[in-house]
Every structure is written in C-alpha cells, then in structure tokens.
Amino acid sequence: MGRERTVTVYTRDGCHLCGDAIETVRRVSxxxxxxxxxxxxxxxxxxxxxxxxxxxxxxxxxxxxxRFKYRVDEDEFRDHLTGE
Incomplete structure (x- = not known):
C-alpha cells in the first residue's frame, strides 16, 4: 500500500460543484x-x-x-495521488 495522503476540500452549503468535487475525490481515492x-x-x-x-x-x-479550484479533474487528481 502507498503512503497516506490527506485531501482537504473547502466547501460551503448548497455548492453543487463542491458535491461534484467530493464525489470525484472519493471515487478516485x-x-x-x-x-x-x-x-x-x-x-x-x-x-x-x-x-x-x-x-x-x-x-x-x-x-x-x-491543487484544484472549482473543479477536480479525475485524471490529474489520480496523478497527484500516485505521482508524488
């Protein structure tokens, strides 16, 4: 297993882009x-x-x-998790 990574998502209530970002982070993670x-x-x-x-x-x-603002690119996020 690789090393532990910490991902922090700053969000606010009612933010649909935030929900999308969190979903992408969870799926890729x-x-x-x-x-x-x-x-x-x-x-x-x-x-x-x-x-x-x-x-x-x-x-x-x-x-x-x-690493990201407004949208999380799935492939780029994966690269950040696995490439560092």
Missing amino acids: ESVNHDVSLDIVDVDTDPELQERYGERVPYVLIDGRP
Missing part, C-alpha cells in the same frame, strides 16, 4: 493503492475561512498544497 484521508471543511463555519475562500469553492488541497 478508492481506486488508487494509497490510504487517503478526506477532510471536508465548510468555510461558512469560520469567519476567517469565509473571508479567505468566499465563493471560490470547492478548493482542494493534497497534503496541504493547493
């Missing part, structure tokens, strides 16, 4: 030979996060590094 920890963070629960991200969600980090 299940298909790779790595342990993937998924953290979903609602930016509306924290004024600082709301200020930082606002409407610019979903925002996806892998191991703390920004």
